[in-house]
Amino acid sequence: MSPTDPLAWDTLEREVAYSCPGFDVVNESVQLPDGAETDFDYLSEPASVCVLPFTPDGDVVCIDEWRQAVSRVNRGLPVGGTEPDDDDLEAAARRELAEETGHEADHLEPLVTVEPANGIADSVIHCFVAYGCRPTADQQLDHNESIRVTPLAYETLLEAIRNGEIRDGRAVLAVSYYQLFEATEDQP
Incomplete structure (x- = not known):
């Protein structure tokens, strides 16, 4: 079935060229609108969540994390991929906040959903604002995470x-x- 928009590309074949924990590199054979055929490679990963967490005092619970790339x-900010056990996106956001910072929020509100690099990846990030964040437990970091919790005043951020x-x-x-x-004026 061909896409209906005249700008759309037809995908002829699709294969995962490389797979590792967290993402795949996908290779597609495509037909362009002018009929030419070519290959297109992109990064494919599960949807992720990003949390802008405010404490009751209006500070933001930031993280410092080593980034090898x-x-x-x-x-x-706390960010992480969705997992099959997540009931919904808010549950994923709450899990990532707790795992990376040891904080829990009184309530969360959806902020925005974006495709940050849709020219090279199928990534989708769902951003939330978390209010009333308090430390309730220790961090539960993944084996490859090195994270320090660093609360900042909103204006400093x-x-x-x-x-x-x-x-x-x-x-x-x-942010x-x-x-x-x-x-x-009412919110941090």
Whole structure:
């Protein structure tokens, strides 16, 4: 069945070229709108969640995490992939918040859903704002996670994004979207 939009590509064949824990590299043979055939490779991974967690005092529960791909400690927000055991996206967000920070939230609200790199990946990130976050347990880190919990004042977080100190795209996106559309005088 051919797509109906004249810009759409037809997928002729699809195979997983490489698979590892967390993602696959997919190779597709495609036909372009002009009839030419070519290959297209992309990264495929499960949907993920990103949490912008506010404490009752209005601080943001940030994390510092080693990121091997850029060879440095990266300041950001709790983020993780969805898992088959998750009842829904909010459950995944609550799980990631607890695992990476040891915090639980009074309530969560959906913020935005984005495809951050849809030219090279099928990644989808569902961002949430978590309110009333309090430490309730120890972190439950995966075997390949090195994370330090670092609460920051919201204004300090904004300034770190403004001056380029925080470069994590998921954190920048969630905070920017929150600041642009959600932040009010009443909220942190």
